[in-house]
Amino acid sequence: MSVLSELQKASLSPTPDFHPESHPMDDFLRMDRMPHIWCSTCGIGVSVNCFAKALEKCQIPLDQVVVVSGIGCTGRVAGYVKVDSFHTTHGRAIPFATGMKLANPKLKVVVFSGDGDIIAIGGNHFINAARRNIDMTVICVNNFNYAMTGGQLASTTPEGSVLSTSPFGSYEFPFNLPFLAESVGAVYVARWTSLHVYNQTVSMVEALKKPGFSFVEVIAPCPTIFERQQKMGDGLDRLRWYCENSDIRNGASTKDVDIRLRDRIVVGKFVDVERPTYIDAMNAHYRERLGAKYKDYEG
């Protein structure tokens, strides 16, 4: 019996000292919506946990935090976190979040969604929000496929991956997300896997504190589809694989961090630079051009 199936069995049997009304994540999660929809050993829940820890470390009042998601497995994050949360349309979490941030700059706006949502259908919004340096944190859980719909080829799918719409293996060139994010102006870019819970949390803290467009990519197992289709074992096998095949290279050149199917994965913090946010740039510009008759925009 594999470790995973033992864990699954354990999670199904009643635990006598389990008190759902006093879960340690009570203040952060909508416990009345549990159980969540994510598969066992999926990486999304790990990232939600890291995010909760990151918010706690940042000491940001939860009343000011807004989580915006699009559609897909990671798109369900907004529904489970007990903050003001918006589950929008497929690919459009970032422009919704843009409107929200500009309308009330005091809000701490976080976009939490998947690779298909943020990068493929929402790619135009991703590059433009980064270019504008809208003050938001984008957490992108990358599981290399469209999992909610049963596992189709995505714009992040490594070449050679077998999925339901690439039945003989993908021959498309995938996005290298950190490279893309840096090239369009993101001021903070990091990548970790679901194994790197500490580093992932630290990066989320840094991203949340960073004024401007910050981007954290999380490489996450999708054991039900991606790992199964590639015959990579279950989620725990994949974590072990991450452990043995991740190279932590902070400051690595993002053009060198592209992902190949069975190759080593470069993780780390790649970009951390300063650039005025959209609202700061707008205020500075109008102050200069319009003089005293302009009042700084504060929402």
Added chain:
Amino acid sequence: MKADPKGVLTGSHYIDGDHACCEGALAAGCRFVGGYPITPSTEVVERFARRAPLVEGAIFIQMEDELAASIAIQGAVWAGKKAMTVTSGPGFSLMMEHIGLAAMTESPCVFVDVQRGGPSTGLPTLPGQADMMQARWGSHGDYEIIAISPNSPQECFDLTIDAFNLSEQYRVPVMFMMDECVGHMMERVVIPPADKIEIVPRRFTKLPPGEYLPFKPGEDMIPEMFKAGDGYRLHVTGLTHDFRGYPVMSADVQEQLVRRLVDKIRLNEPKIRRYEENGVEDADVVVVTYGITSRVAVEAIEAARKKGIKVGMLRLVVVWPFPEPRIFELACRGKAFVMAEMNYGQIFYEVERSARGKAPVILAGHGGGTVHEIEAIVTKIEEAHRCLS
């Protein structure tokens, strides 16, 4: 509530309909516009971009496409602003998914469509009125919206305010259906003092967090709103949702929600209804029309009257919801209808349906690109008149 004077440019102006629409939005309290340039609507956002820096609390952003513009406004709405986006045919097509989102999440906002000839890229610089059905049901699923059609720059100002007010009153996206002629026509526009402009404020809840359910309707079928950052820590989703805003995948909840989204407009139709009648009571033929076509119809009616035909006009100001009872009433009184519109029968079928076979309905339509020839409408009036004898 009266308008905030900061956004009201009181005075007499000589401006076009696009500019007047922008001033109407500012007077209505709109402080967020997400736009994407498209002829013939661009002047609305150009003016807003110029005005916003000097109106406290106002911000304009030119988004990367119409999908972005039409959802950025909804982010702004849930952060507490009144917001609108502005477009024309092709952009309106791209916005459809987010009109559905606004309907589903009951986000009050205004979509301005300065109609041009279509389909597809069509006639970017020339008028059309063929987005009327798309405005009603262009997004997937079942819902109702409100659509308004102005016929002058003054109405572009006045009715934009009404569009915002109705959107707040019913928590519904309102379609402001201009056309290229009205958008680019320059006329005198009188903007009254702020204290003469009535504004419907957002219907925020007064209940504290914990007691408030974000999608529990009040007696008028409309739930009260919250905004992000006020400590409610609630969820809003485009999925079918219960009173808490939580997704529920069941036919029961779907029925409860969608039925209400439809009923809150349909059952309030008598309150939302707005049309202008001229000489209808003793008329044999009633010309039904809206927007720029109504101004040509006036001339046609005059010409037909000179020929001895008793003609009246019913101009739709609010097009959706449709004033079905009034059309039926007139049909029952033996009148014939001419539907004059710049398309090949969109509102025409509504009039025909509403008349329920009790009166002849003749279409005076064309494909767009210019207003009607007066004589073309007169011919249809004569044809309708012959149907009665």
